[in-house]
Amino acid sequence: MLDNSIALARRFGFYAIHILRQFTDHHCLTRAASLSFTTLLAIVPFAAIALAILTAFPVFAGVGETLTAFILTNFTPDANAAIQETFRTFVSNAENLSGAGILFLIGTAAVLMYEIEATFNHIWQTQERRTLTARLTVFWTVMSLGPILLGLGLSVSAPLVASTITEPGPAAQSISLVVYLLPVTLEIAGFSLLYMALPNTPVKLRHALTGGIIAGLLFEALKFGFGVYIRNFTAYDAIYGALSALPVFLIWTYLSWAVILFGGVITAEIPRLRGAQPQGQPDAHS
Secondary structure, eight states, rough: OHHHHHHHHHHHHHHHHHHHHHHHHHHHHHHHHHHHHHHHHHHHHHHHHHHHHHHSSSTTTTTHHHHHHHHHHTTTOOHHHHHHHHHHHHHHHHHHHHHHHHHHHHHHHHHHHHHHHHHHHHTTOOOOOOHHHHHHHHHHHHHHHHHHHHHHHHHHHHOOOOOOHSSSSSHHHHHHHHHHHHHHHHHHHHHHHHHHHSSOOOOOHHHHHHHHHHHHHHHHHHHHHHHHHHHOOOOOHHHHHTHEEEEEHHHHHHHHHHHHHHHHHHHHHHEEEEEEEOOOOOOOOO
16 A cells, blocks of 8 residues: 555656656746737737627627626736726727728737647647648637637526526525636636647547646636735836736736646646656556
């Protein structure tokens, strides 16, 4: 029993060190910084495209504002009023653009998708590139499927939230738990979708889900820790004044991408770790 526990601990330590080494070797923190800057440019185009897709379906009528509030509440911890108002203004302006402006928004969003794909291909050590048609298909699938999944989740959860207010009791408590778990479930689904769709190599669903679950849990821990920091350490307000929302958003985006790429490294390394053995650890089949 003790020998098995020691062997399990050694194997876990071996896997953890291997993952961290791969995370460092792939320069994931540097790549997270690059993706953060691109995200700063592309987040408004992405939001505008998402709202445009949702408004195309009558079943999602009125979900746009709910989606914006949901993202600001659950994916940007303790976003202050300046961030929320600025984001809503940018998205509102983007919805009134002309044809050339819309093409620019789509192009900016595509640049971010291309950079994510290139980063994932590097993590998966894939040299072959997709054709332009295949790349556009994958990009559009991710950009369109994501908002639809969010819209479905919010459409289902909105009546549940209303019922918890009007009908308190044990059933309402259960519904509240479901609503609380909804952001985590969407995060895991979104991360798993990225890990399966963007690398130009086959990725098994169970591997993508493993990476997605770990990334989702780490993302929740990151939200909690970053929220505590924002609430208790407000020196950035005194330093940056009215511009304080920008560095806070950049830091949050950088940390978020670091978590996403860490989950990608886990997903990519799972098949390679199956046959790896810690030093001094006998093969299970020997």
